[in-house]
Amino acid sequence: MTDPIILAVPKGRILAEALPLLAAAGIVPEPAFSDEDSRALRFATNRADIDLIRVRAFDVATFVAHGAAQLGIVGSDVLAEFAYSELYAPVDLGIGHCRISVAEPADMAAGDDPRGWSHVRVATKYPHITRRHFEARGVQAECVKLNGAMELAPVLGLAPRIVDLVSSGRTLRENGLVEVETIAEVSSRLIVNRAAFKTRAAVVPLVDAFRRAVAGMEQAA
Template identity: 90%
Template sequence: MKSPLVIAVPKGRILSEALPLLAAAGIVPEPAFSDEDSRALRFATNRADIDLIRVRAFDVATFVAHGAAQLGIVGSDVLMEFAYAELYAPVDLGIGHCRISVAEPADMAAKDDPRGWSHVRIATKYPGITRRHFEARGVQAECVKLNGAMELAPILGLAPRIVDLVSSGRTLKENGLVEVEPIAEVSSRLVVNRAAFKTRGEVVGLVDAFRAAVAGKAAA
């Protein structure tokens, strides 16, 4: 008997947007999945051949790339940062819309011109994206790796600028920061382990189910 397919889903904001798409694709997690007090990380679904795991957004790509999960839902920011060759991203799910941007304190931005930058020190959890972006402009980027609370870096003198995800911009504003340069638009993608896509026919069926779910959402 084949082991169940494992779909990795991210904790946090994207998950609430992903659940209706999962349901439209015919996948409904067990009740414990919605229990905020539960510490479980792996869950059964209404389908005996599919389990869900709930992990950090950055870890979704790692689980799928290494074959521990066969499919996952992950932001295109994570795919850009890690560029795993083992991942295939066949469906833009049309959720989790935001952008990766450079931000700095408002008083600095008032007299700053990004076109004049030659060297920048930036706090970010995206050092790969950040370096590639600035290298393409001929700017040297010194990256300070942080995993959260990015907005504190300029306030406390760790780095004058940050590169982070921006949605409404409210968090930036409340911390005295403003966007000065967008890097990329972001949305969530269905990702598939390439080997599993070739060897497990049911994976292809799931990709088609997600495509249909996205098309149905767009038509609604």
């Protein structure tokens, strides 16, 4: 018997938006998937040939790139940060909309102009995206790598600016920060391991099912 296709999905905000798309593509997780007390990480679905794993967003790309999962759902921010050559991103799922932005304390921003920067020190979980963005403008970027609580960095003197995902901007406002520059718009993508796309017969129909699901959602909207 062929091993089931593994679809990696991210914990957190994107997952809630992804579930209707999964259902529209014909994939319904077992009830334990919705159990908030469950510590399980791998789940069966209504299809015997498809299992889900639920991991951190950054790890979705790693599992799929290395072939441990054949497909995944992940933000375009993660794809840009890691730039795995083994990944193919055939479908923009039209969910998880946000942006990668530069933010700084409001009092600093009042007299600041990003066009005049020559050197910046930023706290971010996106050091590669950040460096590429600033290098393209001839700005030297010193990146302090953090995995969370980015908004504390300016307050505690770790770095005067941050580069982070922004959705509503509420977290920034509540921590006295304002956006001063947008680096990239972000949405979630269906990603596929390139080798699996060529060798696993069930992968291509799944990609097509997600395409149809996205088209159906767009028409309904």
